[in-house]
Amino acid sequence: MMRRITKGEARYLRALRRLGGLERFVGSSEVARELGVSKPTSVIMLKRLEAKGLVCYQKRRGAKITEDGEACLRELDWRHVVIESLLISIGIPEEEACLAAREMELCVPLSTLVIACRVLGHPSECPCGLRAEHPEVVT
Secondary structure (H helix, E strand, O other): OOOOOOHHHHHHHHHHHHOOOOOOOEOHHHHHHHHOOOHHHHHHHHHHHHHOOOEEEEOOOEEEEOHHHHHHHHHHHHHHHHHHHHHHHOOOOHHHHHHHHHHHOOOOOHHHHHHHHHHOOOOOEOOOOOEOOOOOOOO
16 A cells, blocks of 8 residues: 655656656756756655655755655556546546546545446556556455
């Protein structure tokens, strides 16, 4: 199960992944530019993610996503796919469903998502193109 993270922390993890943080250290300036924040703000958040074990942060090198961070991203992706698929199944337009899923993904209890995933036939991709693996708890 995913560590308890905030919406802001999820945003930074996703930005790091987009910038190549699964394979290399990404500088805090690069992260700041990507997210439209100041470098000191990005450093604070990267250190917070490091304290949670989700990234390895090194001064002057930046941050790289850890195995725990990768697992967290996998669960975030799965949560998004399930929620977006559920919203679309009840008639919410795709773009709105994607935005709403992003807002809801950290709020919906795991047990609720597991049931929704089963009812929906274990979706692995949503219309926005995000692909997700199913966590062990679902299979």
